[in-house]
Amino acid sequence: MDALVRKRRRAFVEERDCVACGCCMKICPKTAISIWHGIAAKVDPETCVGCGKCARECPASVIEIREVTV
Amino acid sequence: MKKHWYDNLWVLSLTYLVLGFFNILFAWLGLLCFFIPLIISLAKGNKGYCNRYCGRGQLFGLLGGRFGLSRKRDIPAWMKSKAFRYGFLAFFLIMFCQMLWSTWLVFSGAQDLRQVVTLLWTFKLPWHWAYHGTVLHPGAAQFAFGFYSVMLTSTVLGFVTMVLFKPRSWCVYCPMGTMTQLICKAKQKKP
Ligand code: SF4
Ligand code: SF4
Ligand code: SF4
Numbered sequence: 001m002d003a004l005v006r007k008r009r010r011a012f013v014e015e016r017d018c019v020a021c022g023c024c025m026k027i028c029p030k031t032a033i034s035i036w037h038g039i040a041a042k043v044d045p046e047t048c049v050g051c052g053k054c055a056r057e058c059p060a061s062v063i064e065i066r067e068v069t070v
Numbered sequence: 071m072k073k074h075w076y077d078n079l080w081v082l083s084l085t086y087l088v089l090g091f092f093n094i095l096f097a098w099l100g101l102l103c104f105f106i107p108l109i110i111s112l113a114k115g116n117k118g119y120c121n122r123y124c125g126r127g128q129l130f131g132l133l134g135g136r137f138g139l140s141r142k143r144d145i146p147a148w149m150k151s152k153a154f155r156y157g158f159l160a161f162f163l164i165m166f167c168q169m170l171w172s173t174w175l176v177f178s179g180a181q182d183l184r185q186v187v188t189l190l191w192t193f194k195l196p197w198h199w200a201y202h203g204t205v206l207h208p209g210a211a212q213f214a215f216g217f218y219s220v221m222l223t224s225t226v227l228g229f230v231t232m233v234l235f236k237p238r239s240w241c242v243y244c245p246m247g248t249m250t251q252l253i254c255k256a257k258q259k260k261p
Contacts, residue, residue, distance in 0.1 A: 017150055019150070019155070019241060019242050019247055019248070019251060020117045020120065020121075020247075020251050020254070021117075021120050021121070021127065021238065021241035021242075021247060022117065022120055022121030022122070023127075023131070023238050023241065025121060026121075035116065035117060035121050037115055037116060037254055037257075037258050038111060038115060038116040038117035038118075038250060038251060038253075038254030039251065039254050039255055039258060056142075057236075057238075058236070059145060059235070059236045059237070059238040059239045059240075059241050059242050060145060060150045060242045061144040061145060061236070062150075
C-alpha cells in the first residue's frame with residue numbers, strides 16, 4: 001500500500017556530545033560529513049546513503065542511523 | 071575516501087615516541103603538537119589539526135582499526151560528558167604548569183636535574199640512558215623529561231582506552247582536542 005513512500009537510512013549526529021574529532025568525516029565514502037567550524041559534525045542529508053560507517057567509527061558513539069521517509 | 075599525504079603523519083608520532091628512548095632532548099619537538107593545533111584553531115576557527123594532521127589520532131586509529139587492538143565498544147557516558155572532558159583538561163593544564171615549575175626550579179639552580187620520566191603523574195621511571203648531557207642548561211633537559219612524560223602518559227592512557235573502547239577513544243577526552251573545540255566555540259560566539 002505504501003509503495004509511494006520511499007524509506008531511506010541516514011546518519012544523525014547528536015551535536016551536543018560531538019567532540020569534532022573528524023573520524024566520521026575521514027571514513028565517510030560519500031564525503032557527506034563536514035566539521036562545522038570545529039564544533040560539531042554536520043551530515044549532508046542529500047549525500048548520505050546511511051551506510052553506517054561513520055556511526056561505527058565515531059569514538060564518542062554519537063551518530064545514529066535512522067530511517068527517514070522521503 | 072581519498073588518501074592524502076597527511077594521512078601518514080602517524081609515522082612522525084611513532085618516531086617521536088621512539089626517539090625519546092634514545093635522546094630525551096628530542097622531546098622538545100613535541101611542542102609542535104601543542105602549538106600547531108592552537109594556532110590553527112585560533113587563526114582559522116576550526117579543528118583542522120584533529121581533522122587532518124594529528125598523527126597520534128591516526129596511530130590509534132591504525133592500531134585499533136587495521137591491527138584490531140580494540141574491542142570497539144561504546145565509551146561509557148561519563149567519559150564523554152562535558153564535566154569529565156573539561157575536568158580532565160583542567161587537571162592536565164595544572165599538571166603541565168607543575169612541570170613548567172620544576173623546569174624553572176632547575177633553571178634557577180634551586181633543584182638538580184632529575185633524569186626520570188613520570189608516567190601517569192605518579193610512577194617515576196629511570197630514564198638516564200636517554201640523557202647524554204647537553205650544551206644547553208640542564209633546565210632544558212628537565213623540560214624535555216617533563217614534556218616526554220606528558221606525551222608518554224597520554225599515549226598510555228590513549229592506548230588503554232583504545233583497547234577497551236573504540237580505537238580513537240582518546241580523542242573524546244584529549245585535552246588538545248577539548249581545548250581547540252572550546253576555542254572554536256568561543257570564536258563562533260563573537261565573530
Ligand atoms: S566521529 Fe563522532 S565525535 Fe568525532 S566528529 Fe564525528 S560525530 Fe563528532
Ligand atoms: S552513513 Fe555512510 S554515507 Fe552517511 S554520513 Fe555516515 S559514512 Fe557517510
Ligand atoms: S583529539 Fe587529540 S589525539 Fe585526537 S586528533 Fe585531536 S589532537 Fe589528535
